[in-house]
Amino acid sequence: MTSERRKKGSSITRVLEIIEAVAKADRPLSPADLALLLDIPKPSIHRILQQLVDEGYLQINVRGLVIPADRLDNAAWGILHTSRFKALRQAILQKLADEIGETCGIAIPRGTEMIYYDRVQTNWPLQMHLPIGSHTPIWCTASGKLYLSSLSKDARQGILRNLPMPKHTRNTLTTIEQLEPELEQIASNDLGIDNEEFVDGMAAISVPIKDKQGKLFACLFTHAPLIRKSLDQLLAFEPQMRRAAQEFGELISEK
Structure with missing residues (x-):
């Protein structure tokens, strides 16, 4: 026995x-x-x-x-949602959203999409409504491009070659030739940018949340309608975004 x-x-x-x-x-x-x-x-x-x-x-x-495979992905997703750090995570997001005055959230890569894992909204009457669990494309969002930039050039081009990339707005980049220079720039400064590429009239920025090995685990983002904040105005909050991302990284390391 x-x-x-x-x-x-x-x-x-x-x-x-x-x-x-x-x-x-x-x-x-x-x-x-x-x-x-x-x-x-x-x-x-x-x-x-x-x-x-x-x-x-x-x-x-x-x-x-x-x-x-899907069952392992679903298990990981469930563990994240039941994390004992949920209250602290929400507190960090709330503080950041109050500082920026715009919605802030966390997106996690899953296959060829990004998933909205958590977010805190502001009380502005005009804002983009993407509920937790929403799937967003990787080639035209700040978080998606940041994730792509963290992959090797061969890996990301292999994904993009096989990925339909429809044009969401007049600014959407839809070819590898258009995207690659921007992804290389994002990789060099660890800062994702969406300049009306996913939704007309909306800008967004994103910074990486890294685990203790320095690997991108998730993306911290904020977005705003351009009538309220320009892309340059969002970029002015990069230091606050990086501070919050570091706090999230420390949470991950405690698990």
Whole structure:
């Protein structure tokens, strides 16, 4: 009985180690990568991976590499929403929104979209209404472009080559040739900008929230109608945005 418990515990540990490794990896891993990284025999890796794929936690892409699947994404999303730091997170957002006088929020990359994870609105009668859980495009929003800029050039161009990029406004950039110089500029200063590219008459800026390894975890954004604040006026609040992003990064490191 003791040996059965030990064997079961070892199997569970291996499953969790594989999920953790795939979730934290900067790039998709091969089964051989995982076997070497976790010191697990290749036959065991393939067996466990197949079980996780069958259950919808992981998937194998066209190159034979392991990536998170919907069930793992949904689990991570649920954990974030039930975080014990929700009250403190809301307090940081509220302080920032009061300083800027505009809606502030957090967006998280998920596949080829950004998801509004949290936000605090101001009481202005005119504002853009995007509820928590809204999906926004990555090629024409401040947070989406910031996320793209954090990827390697090959990775982001691979995404953009296969992504329909309809024109939302007269300023929307819809080709890799148009986007790449701007993404390189964003990568150099860690500051995403939306100059009426997603919604006519709205500007937005975004700064990264990074984990303790310095990897972009989420994006902190603010947006405003241009009749109230210009893009340059929003950019004047960059120091306050970075301070709040650092506070969020410290919260992530405590988890």
